Amino acid sequence: MPIVQHGPRDKPRIALTFDADLTTAMQRRLTNGKVKSYYNDALFKHLRDLKVPATLFLTGLWMEQYPDRTRELAADPLFELGTHTYDHRAFTKRCYTLGTVPKPDMLTDVRRAVTILDKLDPHATRWFRFPGGCYDGTALHELAPAGVTAVGLDVPGADGFAKSPKGIVEQVVEHARNGSIVVLHMHGGDNAPYTDEAIVPIVAKLRAKGYEFVTVTELMRR
C-alpha cells in the first residue's frame, strides 16, 4: 500500500485533516447518553465560514451513525472524504489503548469502510488513515489489494483529550510548514472537546504566515 506523509516542501500549502473515530466503546457512550454527539457541528461551521478546505477520514461506524452528515459533507465542495477503517481498531498489536484487527481480517475491515463511503459519497477518494497512525510492513502488505493510499502526517494536532484549545493552537502553528499534513479530529464529544475552539486561531495564524489550506488531493497534485 502506498503511503504519503507530507506534500511538496517548496510551496506554502498545508492540508488540514480531521478524523472521525467511532469505536464500539464510544458508540456505547452515545447510546447511554454519556456523550450527546460525536459530530463537532461548531467545527464545520467555522471551516465553512472561513472557507477552509479539508480532508476527512471517516470510520465505517461513524458513517453508519451519521449517514446524513456524511452525505452533507460529501456534497460540500470544500471537503473530500476518505476512510479510517470500520471501527477504529489498530493494525498493529500495540497502538495506544486501541483493540487490534487480526491479520486475516485487515483487508475485509478496510473494504467494509470503503463500501460504506462509496454508498454515501459519489466523489469518495481512496485516501485512508490508520487508527492511531499505527502500521507496519504486515499491515501495508495485507492492505495492498484494497486500492487505498495511506495518508500519514507530519504534524499531530494534539487535540485528542486536550484540556484547552491553547495547546492545540501552539502545537499546530509551531510545527506546520510547507507541505504539512496536520491531523485533528472531527468527532468532538469527550474525546476531542476543543478542536472547534482551536481551529479559528490556527487558521488565522497560519494564513497570516502566508499559508494556503488545500485538500490532500490538491496538496499531492504538484
Ligand SMILES: [Zn+2]
Ligand atoms: Zn482516529
